[in-house]
Amino acid sequence: xxxxxxxxxxxxxxxxxxxxxxxxxxxxxxxxxxxxxxxxxxxxxxxxxxxxxxxxxxxxxxxxxxxxxxxxxxxxxxxxxxxxxxxxxxxxxxxxxxxxxxxxxxxxxxxxxxxxxxxxxxxxxxxxxxxxxxxxxxxxxxxxxxxxxxxxxxxxxxxxxxxxxxxxxxxxxxxxxxxxxxxxxxxxxxxxxxxxxxxxxxxxxxxxxxxxxxxxxxxxxxxxxxxxxxxxxxxxxxxxxxxxxxxxxxxxxxxxxxxxxxxxxxxxxxxxxxxxxxxxxxxxxxxxxxxxxxxxxxxxxxxxxxxxxxxxxxxxxxxxxxxxxxxxxxxxxxxxxxxxxxxxxxxxxxxxxxxxxxxxxxxxxxxxxxx
Amino acid sequence: xxxxxxxxxxxxxxxxxxxxxxxxxxxxxxxxxxxxxxxxxxxxxxxxxxxxxxxxxxxxxxxxxxxx
Numbered sequence: 001x002x003x004x005x006x007x008x009x010x011x012x013x014x015x016x017x018x019x020x021x022x023x024x025x026x027x028x029x030x031x032x033x034x035x036x037x038x039x040x041x042x043x044x045x046x047x048x049x050x051x052x053x054x055x056x057x058x059x060x061x062x063x064x065x066x067x068x069x070x071x072x073x074x075x076x077x078x079x080x081x082x083x084x085x086x087x088x089x090x091x092x093x094x095x096x097x098x099x100x101x102x103x104x105x106x107x108x109x110x111x112x113x114x115x116x117x118x119x120x121x122x123x124x125x126x127x128x129x130x131x132x133x134x135x136x137x138x139x140x141x142x143x144x145x146x147x148x149x150x151x152x153x154x155x156x157x158x159x160x161x162x163x164x165x166x167x168x169x170x171x172x173x174x175x176x177x178x179x180x181x182x183x184x185x186x187x188x189x190x191x192x193x194x195x196x197x198x199x200x201x202x203x204x205x206x207x208x209x210x211x212x213x214x215x216x217x218x219x220x221x222x223x224x225x226x227x228x229x230x231x232x233x234x235x236x237x238x239x240x241x242x243x244x245x246x247x248x249x250x251x252x253x254x255x256x257x258x259x260x261x262x263x264x265x266x267x268x269x270x271x272x273x274x275x276x277x278x279x280x281x282x283x284x285x286x287x288x289x290x291x292x293x294x295x296x297x298x299x300x301x302x303x304x305x306x307x308x309x310x311x312x313x314x315x316x317x318x319x320x321x322x323x324x325x326x327x328x329x330x331x332x333x334x335x336x337x338x339x340x341x342x343x344x345x346x347x348x349x350x351x352x353x354x355x356x357x358x359x360x361x362x363x364x365x366x367x368x369x370x371x
Numbered sequence: 372x373x374x375x376x377x378x379x380x381x382x383x384x385x386x387x388x389x390x391x392x393x394x395x396x397x398x399x400x401x402x403x404x405x406x407x408x409x410x411x412x413x414x415x416x417x418x419x420x421x422x423x424x425x426x427x428x429x430x431x432x433x434x435x436x437x438x439x
Contacts, residue, residue: 038385041385091431118411118431118432119411119414119431119432119433120431120432121412121414121432121433122432141431144386144430144431144435145430145431147417147433147435148414148430148431148432148433148435151414151416151417151433152414196385196386196428196430196435199386199428199435199436200435200436222385251438251439252428252436252437252438252439253436254436258417258418258435258436260416260417260418261417261435264416264417352385
């Protein structure tokens with residue numbers, strides 16, 4: 001397949017693995033965090049970690065948008081879905097995220113009109129087609145997805161569609177990274193930067209990582225060779241004693257990001273003072289809500305939501321997985337009480353979640369090692 | 372545009388490269404095709420103007436970057 005096969009070439013992969021082996025100091029242990037869930041997914045799917053030396057450890061980060069949604073926000077969505085005339089729309093994975101009592105999918109089974117969409121534009125189309133209903137879009141995602149929601153809200157305002165609104169759960173990547181770097185439980189040597197977030201925000205916002213914490217960052221693509229090359233770039237920075245932001249994903253990520261997307265986001269959204277992240281707790285100025293100019297489209301103002309903070313189930317260790325403190329298989333309920341079919345924690349719900357990625361691809365390799 | 376059990380591009384922070392095959396009159400929407408043949412109407416306002424055969428990086432129905 002054009003533009004894909006080139007980045008999955010086995011011989012080039014083996015050559016890069018050899019260069020990585022040559023670049024590591026055998027006496028040192030390296031911990032590299034892949035921030036984005038898309039990277040976690042690719043690493044397990046293609047067995048990238050099997051090509052790395054034993055002393056290069058990949059740690060999974062908080063960059064899966066489904067995994068970081070706390071239970072209270074799911075309950076808010078379910079409450080709105082239960083209101084008269086409401087059609088609640090959301091991306092597919094969000095349907096299976098457990099709230100305190102049920103998932104959106106279970107609410108749908110009980111009669112709520114909950115529909116899966118591929119894009120916020122689909123939600124707007126449903127609103128146009130159902131003028132006598134209230135169509136609410138449950139928006140999730142990092143800066144990659146936020147422009148799509150922002151453009152849709154601009155379109156809704158321009159077309160004066162009164163029965164469309166949005167529960168905004170968009171989050172930003174820099175505050176949780178700073179929180180992780182401040183965390184005493186974790187000692188990381190470098191970061192694989194989130195390639196698609198950086199298409200929007202650019203590579204500049206990550207500069208605080210080398211500047212304030214002295215750690216290298218390489219903005220990485222998502223194909224196996226992208227990831228291997230990025231790991232090599234991080235190891236070379238560490239070997240040279242350098243710490244800077246490098247851009248491996250230059251074919252897509254401009255250093256300045258997408259300025260038009262940033263303008264649209266600045267018009268439609270504003271920062272929330274606080275937002276709760278699953279496993280990471282409340283982080284200041286880490287999420288977006290609709291700006292005053294778009295208050296009419298804010299479902300949290302249009303409907304009453306419980307807004308209650310709900311503690312995660314005791315058995316669930318998603319918090320530690322999201323912070324990279326434990327590996328998915330070290331969780332007490334991994335693969336037994338918690339599976340993709342019956343998830344207890346969010347990390348098992350989304351394919352980009354570390355637990356689901358590991359469950360789907362990695363567990364067999366681990367069994368093999370144990371034998 | 373696929374949403375296979377193990378991989379949902381709209382839910383994770385995943386974007387796919389697509390090629391523009393048709394443009395609407397005001398240039399804000401484009402019909403795009405991915406390498407597996409899946410078709411989707413894509414909002415291209417963040418990159419406009421785009422032209423036929425342009426390669427775009429598409430996420431959640433929106434083109435967020437050009438792909439080289």
